[in-house]
Amino acid sequence: MASAFSFCLRCASVSLRRQKRQKEDRRAFSEASGLAKKTARRLAGELFPLSAVKRAVTFQRKDDDLMKYHSALLPLLLILFLLLLGFSACGKTEPMRVCPDLPPLDGTDTADPLEASPQITPETVTPSPIALPPESTEPSHSTSPSPSTSPARDGFYQTPESTALVKTDSFTANLLQLMPKDKNYMVSPLSLQMALGMLANGAEDETRSQLLSALSIKDLAAFNADAKAKIASYNSYDKLSVRLADSLWINETCAPAAAFLPTFEASMTDCFDADSYRVTSDEAVKRINGWVDEKTEGLIDSILQEGQENFVLALVNALYFKGNWATPFSKAATADGTFTSRDGSEVTLPFMTATRSLKYGSGEGYQLLSLPYAGNRFSMYLLLKDDGVFPADLDSYIDSMSFQRVRCRLPRFQTEFALSANETLKLLGAERIFDPENAQLSGVASGFAGNLFVSDILHKTVIDVDEEGTEAAAVTAVMTMATSARPPMEEPIEFNADVPFFFLIRDDETKTVLFVGEYAFGEKE
Incomplete structure (x- = not known):
């Protein structure tokens, strides 16, 4: 509609300017014609032949006709403009926008709108809002019903807030850039996001902003809703075993009066289905490791070691996965083959082999293959990339895949990996949570002196891949301390060797004394 208004205004403007120029030309022509007639009579047509005068008169008549045409066209254009304006006013709810390239009405010469079609540029077009697909690790279908109205099917959770873990592949790519290049490794972006989420x-404030940015979490409320839906979905999925579990721990030895704030604990219970425990330093390592062992079906039996028991609060996430391939590999087809490592060394490994129709994609410098698990909800993706760099836009790689007949050779493998993720999170931009003086974590708990901060982020993973399927687990533990929270100490017993004393060196296992003596006289060095 705006284009029509603009067109009418421009046509009217040009017509007015043409009429003005034609009136001036007509006046000048009349004066010249009169002078020509007088001169012709006086000079007997020597300077202005009669034929020229006739042509001039003919031109004037044609110009008069053209002027009459424009005089008739102008009212019609004005009427059309008023009609369009009236129709627009009847149904329009927004003010009319004037096209930015409307020609000026001050007499400045502009191009005739009838001589060129209007040009549409990106700057003059306002796009309609487009509903973006959920940016989550779950498969999305553009034709599926609204998540808020469609029931869950086959264990797939449906939530309108599933964009919260987005972009998950961005966090994954950023994370993998910081992994070691000289060993096998595996990390769980999901487990890290859950624990740190x-x-x-x-x-609060800058601490929260840094943490959410590092984890590629766009909106915390949406993340909480997504976590709740994901936990419920995974823990009820019956096609294979996939479990998410979370827990909160308070060390009464280091902070006897500490307690999680009601709002924080309610969110943890509601969104993360987290259980709360109170322990002492003496039992902390054993009990937390026991919880980890149980939640990972024994695949990971510990996350803490002796010496890591003096924390104030701990947030722990466990992820367990065990699934059979949708079509298992034949053990009879497994045969030894050569694996060439990154450093060029060659190793003989058992290779599983199968030829079947699988989702496959390829492009410049890469190949991508999908091996589905039973139930077809989960898949293992195998990516061969010439430059060895994990892509930040993995979703686009996956979207381009199609079913093709593929002969797959995959080695059986097992790997374990442990990581203290402090430096990793700092490199991703989350530095303030580790600052003893400036970490803003006051929304977690109360009842202890000093400022709460993160002392360590422990991450551990295990995976086992064979002909039947895959078993894998990951655990993330976020350990916190307070600037003035320390284990209470009993009054020490004084032992001052400032009088003569005996000394000995002994093998405690065999109870053998190696050296013995007495120091009775002080000697200057």
Whole structure:
């Protein structure tokens, strides 16, 4: 509609300017014609032949006709403009926008709108809002019903807030850039996001902003809703075993009066289905490791070691996965083959082999293959990439895949990996959570002196891949301390060797004394 208004205005403007120029030309022509007639009579047509005068008169008549045409056209254009304006006013709810390239009405010469079609540029077009697909690790279908109205099917959770873990592949790519290049490794972006996402609920201001940015979480409330849906979906999925579990721990030895804030604990219970426990330093390592062992079906039996028991609060996430291939590999087809490592060394490994129709994609410098698990909800993706760099736009790689007949050779493998993720998170931009003086975590708990901060982020993973399928687990533990929270110490017993004393060196296993003596006289060095 705006284009029509603009067209009418421009046509009317040009017509007015033409009429003005034609009147001036007509006046000048009349004066010249009169002078020509007088001169012709006087000079007997020597300077202005009669034929020229006739042609001039003919031109004037044609110009008069053209002027009459424009005089008739102008009212019609004005009427059309008023009609369009009236129709627009009847149904329009927004003010009319004037096209930015409307020609000026001050007499400045512009191009005739009838001589060129209007040009549409990106700057003059306002796009309609487009509903973006959920940016989550779950498969999305553009034709599926609204998540808020369609029931869950086959264990797939449906939530309108599933964009919260987005972009998950961005976090994954950023994370993998910081992994070691000289060993096998495996990390769980989901487990890290879940554990640190719990902490973000108690973080404030700059600390929260840094943490959410590092984890590629766009909106914390949406993340919480997504976590709740994902936990419920995974824990009820019956095609294979996939479990998510979370827990909160308070060390009464280091902070006897500490307690999680009601709002924080309610969020952890509601969104993360987290259980709360109170322990002492003496039992902390054993009990937390026991919880980890149970939640990972024994695949990971510990996350803490002796010496890591003096924490104030701990947030722990466990992820367990065990699934059979949709079509298992034949053990009879497994045969030894050569694996060439990154450093060029060659190793003989058992290779599983199968030829079947699988989702496959390829492009410049890469190949991508999908091996589905039973139930077809989960898949293992195998990516061969010439430059060895994990792509930040993995979703686009996956979207371009199609079913093709593929002969797959995959080695059986097992690997374990442990990581203290402090430096990793700092490199991703989350530095403030580790600052003893400036970490803003006051929304987590109360009842202890000093400022709460993260002392360590422990991450551990295990995976086992064979002809039947895959078993894998990951655990993330976020350990916190307070600037003035320390284990209470009993009054020490004094032992001052400032009088003569005996000394000995002994093998405690065999109870053998190696050296013995007495120091009775002080000697200057």
